Amino acid sequence: MASGDDQYHPKDAVKAAISGTMITGAAGGLVSAIQNTLTKRNVNAWGVFTKTGGTIAVFAAVGGTYEFTRFASANLRERDDSLNTAIGGFLAGSVLGLRFGSTPAVLGFGALTAVVLGAYDYTGGALSGFKKNNEIDEFERKQELRMNRRRPIEQTISELGEGRGIYGPGYEERRRERIKEKYGIEVPAKS
Template sequence: MASGDDQYHPKDALKEAATASMITGSAGAFISAVQNTLTKRNHGPWGVFTRTGSTIVVFTIMGGAYEFTKNAAANLREKDDSLNPALGGLFAGAVMGLKRGTTPSVLGFGALTAVVMGTYHYTGAALTGYKKDKEIDEFERKQFLRKNRRVPIEQTVAELGEGRGIYPPGYDERRKERIKENYGIDVPAKSTHS
C-alpha cells in the first residue's frame, strides 16, 4: 500500500449498491410507465407493474450489480482504477442480457457494457474531457495556457504580414511610404492605429 493521499479507503459496497438500486429502479419505473402508456391496449395504471414491470426489475438489478461489483472489486484489489467499473459493467450488462435469455446476449451485453464503463472511467469519467489534475484551478490553468502560447508580435508579422488587424510599431509610416510609392498620394501624418 502507498502512503499519504494514495492510500486506498474501503467503500461500503452494500450501501452503495442499495442506493444505486433505488436510483436505477426509479428510472426503470419511469421508463416502465412510458412503455405502459405507449401500448395499444389499455392495461390501466397497474400495467406499469404487470405488463412492463420487468423493466423496473432489470434496471434495479443492473444498478445494484454494477455498483456492488465495482466497489467489491475495488475493496478486494485495494485500487481505484478503471478495471473496477469495467467489472461492474460486465455484471450489469449480463443482467441486461438475461432479459433476452440467450448466452450470446448475456456475454455480448456484458462485454459491451464493460468496455463502455471501463473506457468512460479511464478517460476521466466526464463527458467534458479528461482533467489531469483536480487540484489546479481551471481558471488559473487556462490563464497559464494563454500566457504560455503567446507569440511575439515580430513573429506574427513575419508569418502573416501587416494589416488586417495586425499593426506593429511603425506600421503607419511604412503604410504611408507604400501608398506614396505605389500611388503617388501623400497620406496625412495623423496616426490611425496605435
C-alpha cells in the same frame, strides 16, 4: 501500497448494492408503469407488477449488480479506477443479456456495457467535456492562455507580412516613403 492520501480506503459494497437496487428499481417501476399504460388491452393498476413487473426486476438487478461488483472489485484490487467500472458494467450488462436467454446476448450486452461505462469513467465521467477549475478566475485564466501562446511581433510580421491590423515599429515612415516613391504624393505625418 502508497502512504498518505494515495492509500485506498475500503467502501461498503453491500450498502452501495442496496442503494443501487433501490434507485434503478424505482426507475424500472416508472418504465413498467409506462409500459402498462401503453398496452392495447386494459390492464388494471396491478399490471405494473403482474404484467410488466419483469422490467422492474431487470432494472433492479442491473443496478444492484453494477454497484456491488464495482465496489467489491475496488475493495479486492485496493484501487479505485476505471477497471472497476468496466467489471461492474460487464456483469450488469450480462444480467441485461440474460433476458434474451442466449450466451452471445449475455456476452455481447456485457461487453458493450463494460466498454461504454469504462470509457465514460476513464474520460472523467462527464458528457460536457473537460471541467475547468472553479478556483481560478476566468479572466486570469484567459490572460494566462494568451500570454502562453503569444509570439513576438517580428515573427508574426516575417510569417504574415504587414497589413490587416499587423504593423511593426516604423510602419508609418515606411508607408509614407513607399507612397512618395510610387505616386509622388507627400503624406503628412500624424501628430
